[in-house]
Every structure is written in structure tokens, then in C-alpha cells.
Amino acid sequence: SNEAGARESKLPRRMAIELQLDLPAPLARACGVAELSALLDGARSPRAGAPIVLLHGSGTDCDHGSLRALAAGLAARGRIVLRPRLPFAERIRREGRRRPPDPLPRLLEALHTLLAGLPGLHPLLASDSAPVLIGRSLGARVASLAVAAGQPAGGLVWLGFPLHPPGQPQRWEERSAHFPQLKLPLLVFQGDRDGHARLDLLRQALARLPGPPDLRLLPGADHGLSKPRDGSDAETWGGLSAPIDAWLRSQA
16 A cells, blocks of 8 residues: 555665575576575674574565565664575566475575575675574574574574464474474564464473573564554564564674
8 A cells, every 4th residue: 555655665775785696506406496586685884793684484575575674674773684585486586476385305405505605695794603594484484494403593583483384283393393403592573363373382382492582472463473454564574673683682
């Protein structure tokens, strides 16, 4: 709507830098794309800290208004934010038709390749510190599985963790089986009306973590962290940049 567009326009805007990551030949064949595109937000700043990698979900692209607003808000606070496209989203962008997400092992391999190549992608991404991984829905799951498998990360932020498919709460144990391996600071934003994470099960799952996470429940919010008829997606997500930035500084 025009109102939503007006709200989004009030957010800090910088032109994102477009980047390309070449995939190794075997992974490129499996993914059906030779390279992944990504958007880089931010500028050199003494406040930057570790670079942030912001991963989209299964139904959103890295240039979706929600992630664009969050990245802009974090960049306005001095952060460097990379928004990569996962392989299935890259194919959607190129072919113009919907595709299901890749199998998890392929997504994990793509993320590992991306993170290993960060310093060579752009000078702003060269850092002595491991990146902070922020994921929306599927992106949160992929990021946490990567960390559980040994991927170094300076912190983990979940934006609506998909603990189970809607209507299948019994899947929560399988999807949280890796939680005991998440030995790093964790910030969780979850809507209390999220059909992908029943709250009683979410609390049981988070109890599997080695240490207590910082859980921020959003009253009335759904899996997209938005509330029906309560502002625009961009406004909601742009508003998450301040608490995320403050949390990261508290962990430094």
C-alpha cells in the first residue's frame, strides 16, 4: 500500500552493493547455478564489529522488503550486512518461477562455501572476527545447523525459528536435535502466534541449549514477526535493528 511504502521510505536508505560468489563446479551442478548473488549494506565504520550474514527464508528473497529494512537499520548503526541468495532463490531470480528450497545438505554446503569465501568477496567483509549469522525462518534453521556442524560464528540470531511445520508439532524434537551443539550467544525473536513454533514446545526445545538464550516474544506476531493490521512489514523489521545491535554490543 502507499501507506506501507511511505513508512518504508522513512527508513535509512543506502544503495546496496551487488556481489557474486562463484560456486565450486560440483556444487554448481547440484544447485543448477554457477554463482550466487548477494547484496552488501554498510560502509567502513569503527562501530562495524564482525560482519553480519543475513539469510532469507523459503518464501522470501534476500531483497524482500523485510530484510532490506533490517539491513538498512543495521547499516545505519555502523554494521556491515551481507544478504546472500540461497541457491533455490538464485534460480527463482533467474528463471522467474517458484521453486522449493534445496535439500538441507546442499543449503549447508552453499552456506559453508559462502562463509569460507567472505574475505575475498569484498574488503568490507574482511575481518578477524567470525561472522554473526542472522536467519529468517529457513535461514535460521540453516544457520543453526551450520554452527552445530562446526561453522565458526560470533553469534546467532533467529527471526522466527521454524520448530515444526504448521499442524505437525511432533516434528519439534527432530528439528531441535542439534540444539545441544549451539555453544554460542543466541538471540531469538519469535511471534507468540507463530504456527511454526508452539510456545510450550519452543521452551522445551530451548532448554536443550547449553546455555540460556535471549528469547524475545513478540505479542500477537505470526511467523513473519508481523501483527495483522499493525504497520508495514518494513517498519516491523526495521525496528528490530536497534535491539539486535544493542544485543551484539552487549556480547562484544
